[in-house]
Amino acid sequence: MEQTKKIKVYILTGFLGSGKTTVLNNLLSQFVTEKNVVIENEFGKINIDATLVNGTFDSVYELTNGCICCSINNQLLEVLTRIHTLKNQPDNLFIETTGITDAGEIAANFVSFFVAEAFDLKKIITLVDAENILFYKDNNPEVQKQIVAADVVVINKSERVATEVLTQIKEFISSINPYSSIVLSNDGSLDRTILATENSQKAVAPNTLYKSESVHKIKTILYETDDFFDVLKLKYELFKNMYLYYHQIYRIKGYVLTPDNEVALVQTTGKSVVIELSKNQTISKSQLVFIGKELELKTIERLLKSAIVKNKKLQLL
Structure with missing residues (x-):
C-alpha cells in the first residue's frame, strides 16, 4: 500500500513519577477522531504502564527488554517497521519512555533516512514533577538530558508548589534549554494545540x-x-x-x-x-x-x- 502522508510522532519523556501516563491518556482523549498507536517502554517483563493506558488508540506496542534508548533500538526499529506496514496507517504515534530514557537517542532514530520517509517527529515533550524536580535534578543526569532534548517542558503538579518555587524551576529549565517552551499543568492536562505549534528555531541573541x-x-x-x-x-x-x-x-x-x-x-x-x-x-x-x-x-x-x-x-x- 502506498503511503500518502507521514505518521506524526510525539515522544513523551520525564523522570520517574512525573506523570507521563496521565498526560498520555489526556492527549489520547483529545485525538478521538484520529487513528492512534502507542509504544510503551518499561523495564522488566511486565509493563505496568501499558495496563494504565486508556483513551482512543488502536494498538499498544510494548518494549520491555530494557531502556528504549540503548539496548533495544533494534526492537524499536522493528516495531516502527510493523507500524509502517499496517494496512490502515495511523495518524499519530505516541511513544511513552522509561523514566531514565535519553530522549535524544530515541529521536535520533527518526532522523534516519528510511524512518524519516514514513514518520514525522513533531514534538519531544518532557515532564517534570514540580514537587521534586529541584531535589533530584543535581543527582540524576537523566533529568537534565530529558530537558535538554525537549521541545516542550511540562511542569506537572504545578499548583502544589509556591510561586517562588515555580520561578526557580523555570529558571533551571531555561538555563539548560533556552529553546524549549514551558507550560504548566496541575493534573496531567495538556492542550493538544501545543503539539501543533512550531518548534523554536530562532537565532538566540x-x-x-x-x-x-x-x-x-x-x-x-x-x-x-x-x-x-x-x-x-x-x-x-x-x-x-x-x-x-x-x-x-x-x-x-x-x-x-x-x-x-x-x-x-x-x-x-x-x-x-x-x-x-x-x-x-x-x-x-x-x-x-x-x-x-x-x-x-x-x-x-x-x-x-x-x-x-x-x-x-x-x-x-
Missing part, C-alpha cells in the same frame, strides 16, 4: 542567552563568529564529536552563514547531526548554542576550527 553552570555541571554556551562555515566540514566535525563525546555534549542548535551567504540551520538529535538551508531566516553572524556537561569555550573553538572559512567580504569602494 547574546543578551537572551548566558553561559550557565550550577552544581549539576551542565553548561549552556553561545558560540558566535562573523566567519563563514564550510557546511560539509562542519557536519563531519559535529558528527564525529557527538559520536565520541555524546556523554558530554547533549545538544547543539543554531544558525551559521555559508561562504555563499546562505543561512543554514544546525541541530543535533542524540548522536545525529542535521544541517539544512533556511531560506526564510536572516542573521548577521553565526550563532551556535552548545548544551552539555562541563563544556569549555576553548574546546568548542577547537572543535569548530577546521570548519571555519575566514570572512572575506569585499569592501565596497
Whole structure:
C-alpha cells in the first residue's frame, strides 16, 4: 500500500513519577477522531504502564527488554517497521519512555533516512514533577538530558508548589534549554494545540542567552563568529564529536552563514547531526548554542576550527 502522508510522532519523556501516563491518556482523549498507536517502554517483563493506558488508540506496542534508548533500538526499529506496514496507517504515534530514557537517542532514530520517509517527529515533550524536580535534578543526569532534548517542558503538579518555587524551576529549565517552551499543568492536562505549534528555531541573541553552570555541571554556551562555515566540514566535525563525546555534549542548535551567504540551520538529535538551508531566516553572524556537561569555550573553538572559512567580504569602494 502506498503511503500518502507521514505518521506524526510525539515522544513523551520525564523522570520517574512525573506523570507521563496521565498526560498520555489526556492527549489520547483529545485525538478521538484520529487513528492512534502507542509504544510503551518499561523495564522488566511486565509493563505496568501499558495496563494504565486508556483513551482512543488502536494498538499498544510494548518494549520491555530494557531502556528504549540503548539496548533495544533494534526492537524499536522493528516495531516502527510493523507500524509502517499496517494496512490502515495511523495518524499519530505516541511513544511513552522509561523514566531514565535519553530522549535524544530515541529521536535520533527518526532522523534516519528510511524512518524519516514514513514518520514525522513533531514534538519531544518532557515532564517534570514540580514537587521534586529541584531535589533530584543535581543527582540524576537523566533529568537534565530529558530537558535538554525537549521541545516542550511540562511542569506537572504545578499548583502544589509556591510561586517562588515555580520561578526557580523555570529558571533551571531555561538555563539548560533556552529553546524549549514551558507550560504548566496541575493534573496531567495538556492542550493538544501545543503539539501543533512550531518548534523554536530562532537565532538566540547574546543578551537572551548566558553561559550557565550550577552544581549539576551542565553548561549552556553561545558560540558566535562573523566567519563563514564550510557546511560539509562542519557536519563531519559535529558528527564525529557527538559520536565520541555524546556523554558530554547533549545538544547543539543554531544558525551559521555559508561562504555563499546562505543561512543554514544546525541541530543535533542524540548522536545525529542535521544541517539544512533556511531560506526564510536572516542573521548577521553565526550563532551556535552548545548544551552539555562541563563544556569549555576553548574546546568548542577547537572543535569548530577546521570548519571555519575566514570572512572575506569585499569592501565596497
